[in-house]
Amino acid sequence: MTAKTGDILSIENITKSFSGVKVLSDISFGIRSGEIMGLIGENGAGKSTLIKIISGIYQPDSGSLKLDGKETAIPDYITAKSLGIAIVPQEFNLINTLTVFENIFLGNEIRRRPGLLDKQKMRELSAKQLEDLKMPVRVNQLVSSLSVAEKQMVEISKALMLHARLLVMDEPTTTLTSREVETLFTLMRDLKSQGVTIIFVSHKLNEVKTICDRITVLRDGNLISVDEAASVNEEDIARKMIGRKDFAKIFPEKLPREAGTEVLDVNGLVVKGLFDGLSFSLRRGEVLGFAGLVGSGRTELAESVMGLRPVQGGTISVNGKTVHIKKPADALRYKLGYLSEDRQGKGIVQGFNLPQNVTLISLKEYLKWVLIDKKAETDKTAEYVRAFKIRAASDKMQLRFLSGGNQQKVYLSRWLDTGPEILILDEPTRGIDVNAKHEIYEFIHQLAERGISCLVISSELEEVIGLCSRVYVMREGKIAGCLEGNHINGEEIMFHATGIKGST
Numbered sequence: 384m385t386a387k388t389g390d391i392l393s394i395e396n397i398t399k400s401f402s403g404v405k406v407l408s409d410i411s412f413g414i415r416s417g418e419i420m421g422l423i424g425e426n427g428a429g430k431s432t433l434i435k436i437i438s439g440i441y442q443p444d445s446g447s448l449k450l451d452g453k454e455t456a457i458p459d460y461i462t463a464k465s466l467g468i469a470i471v472p473q474e475f476n477l478i479n480t481l482t483v484f485e486n487i488f489l490g491n492e493i494r495r496r497p498g499l500l501d502k503q504k505m506r507e508l509s510a511k512q513l514e515d516l517k518m519p520v521r522v523n524q525l526v527s528s529l530s531v532a533e534k535q536m537v538e539i540s541k542a543l544m545l546h547a548r549l550l551v552m553d554e555p556t557t558t559l560t561s562r563e564v565e566t567l568f569t570l571m572r573d574l575k576s577q578g579v580t581i582i583f584v585s586h587k588l589n590e591v592k593t594i595c596d597r598i599t600v601l602r603d604g605n606l607i608s609v610d611e612a613a614s615v616n617e618e619d620i621a622r623k624m625i626g627r628k629d630f631a632k633i634f635p636e637k638l639p640r641e642a643g644t645e646v647l648d649v650n651g652l653v654v655k656g657l658f659d660g661l662s663f664s665l666r667r668g669e670v671l672g673f674a675g676l677v678g679s680g681r682t683e684l685a686e687s688v689m690g691l692r693p694v695q696g697g698t699i700s701v702n703g704k705t706v707h708i709k710k711p712a713d714a715l716r717y718k719l720g721y722l723s724e725d726r727q728g729k730g731i732v733q734g735f736n737l738p739q740n741v742t743l744i745s746l747k748e749y750l751k752w753v754l755i756d757k758k759a760e761t762d763k764t765a766e767y768v769r770a771f772k773i774r775a776a777s778d779k780m781q782l783r784f785l786s787g788g789n790q791q792k793v794y795l796s797r798w799l800d801t802g803p804e805i806l807i808l809d810e811p812t813r814g815i816d817v818n819a820k821h822e823i824y825e826f827i828h829q830l831a832e833r834g835i836s837c838l839v840i841s842s843e844l845e846e847v848i849g850l851c852s853r854v855y856v857m858r859e860g861k862i863a864g865c866l867e868g869n870h871i872n873g874e875e876i877m878f879h880a881t882g883i884k885g886s887t
């Protein structure tokens with residue numbers, strides 16, 4: 384294949400295997416200069432692997448890359464940078480013990496003269512960049528204190544600061560709400576008008592359709608199609624991704640809301656600087672939603688209930704009895720589970736394999752006297768692998784080698800394995816492809832049918848609307864509204880989330 388004129392990058396016959404398993408086979412397509420190219424495919428299809436090859440993190444087994452028509456080796460990330468390629472990686476690459484501006488300029492520091500950093504300048508530029516992204520983060524803050532959405536914006540700022548010609552973004556919107564996505568899109572359109580080329584990965588097909596000029600679909604490491612975005616609809620793309628005509632309905636039927644007894648009752652919760660007397664309740668077998676903008680306090684609320692933050696006042700009752708939850712182990716004792724939104728930071732253990740990750744909390748169930756019953760552990764893991772179609776070459780694989788979406792599925796399995804009665808799921812389908820989402824939604828409904836109460840925090844409007852039978856909307860640390868039945872719609876949720884009428 385020869386590169387077309389007008390292509391900034393031409394991917395030619397790229398093949399890549401890991402331990403004998405082919406992950407990309409003979410991929411060839413071109414990226415036009417100045418376009419936004421969408422790259423989509425199911426979890427494990429090979430998107431991140433291809434992106435890592437383009438940005439020098441991985442080397443292909445065969446095939447080549449042509450930049451501006453010239454065959455170019457990209458042996459490492461530094462070379463990619465010098466060639467004008469910047470990447471927003473799927474898994475954050477930030478250093479927690481450094482500040483926001485230090486992270487943004489890490490490896491790209493501005494100096495007044497050799498050896499002397501121009502911190503003032505770096506602070507100013509970082510602040511300006513974050514302001515453009517409408518992210519109210521202080522540049523002197525430590526990255527460890529940021530929410531995942533804020534970390535995402537720091538990662539985006541870091542890439543933008545390189546003023547690259549080719550910007551590669553691997554799922555930059557998974558942690559953002561629709562408003563923040565809009566801001567990011569405005570910025571991407573600006574960059575495009577300045578001639579920057581962008582490769583954009585997302586599982587949200589509406590986003591891909593909205594922002595991209597063309598869309599490339601990968602399936603099982605094969606190139607399926609490259610289409611003009613205007614010529615395909617979301618269903619067409621989904622079909623190409625899955626490779627089947629029949630396309631399961633995404634959301635299961637909502638359960639008729641039965642007024643089960645209250646299993647969790649939070650009354651007058653006070654957490655300094657966050658909540659000043661917040662109350663809500665969760666009923667048996669209910670799928671309860673928590674909607675709101677990023678920063679509205681939903682994650683902090685979950686963390687407070689789970690004993691991850693000191694609580695100054697109010698009561699928490701489980702099954703009618705007041706309980707004192709001072710640490711996560713207390714919450715576990717009352718059969719509360721919490722899937723954190725921060726899979727990477729607070730969830731999976733990168734160096735552990737699948738069974739070790741699944742049974743991390745429920746391990747005592749697998750003990751035979753003092754030994755771990757490995758067979759029981761492996762069998763149980765295989766059940767989750769089947770239920771969620773977790774894609775891994777073997778269950779002995781360390782989690783770090785699984786694709787992002789597959790890591791999320793393993794993390795979810797861990798919580799299911801604790802046998803919770805109350806399960807708080809913070810952005811449970813983050814990074815999960817459209818098809819696999821369906822399985823997770825079905826599963827949440829099955830849990831509810833078995834009497835397990837699920838509290839789902841989600842920034843995807845569609846998800847809370849399709850999944851939950853009752854929805855609390857938070858705004859600035861307060862419950863702004865509680866919606867049921869037909870009132871669970873985008874308009875009413877956004878009204879409570881923002882306080883502005885007609886805001887969707």
Ligand SMILES: Nc1ncnc2c1ncn2[C@@H]1O[C@H](COP(=O)(O)OP(=O)(O)OP(=O)(O)O)[C@@H](O)[C@H]1O
Pocket residue numbers: 401402406424425426427428429430431432433473774775776784785786787788789814816
């Ligand atoms: N370093 C590695 N060693 C072994 N296998 C790997 C490695 N990196 C990726 N893989 C495997 O390659 C396949 C493709 O992974 P990749 O991360 O490219 O998927 P993806 O399309 O980005 O999926 P997702 O939407 O879940 O992020 C997966 O099966 C994954 O386990």
Ligand SMILES: [Mg+2]
Pocket residue numbers: 430431432473553786787788
């Ligand atoms: Mg990926």
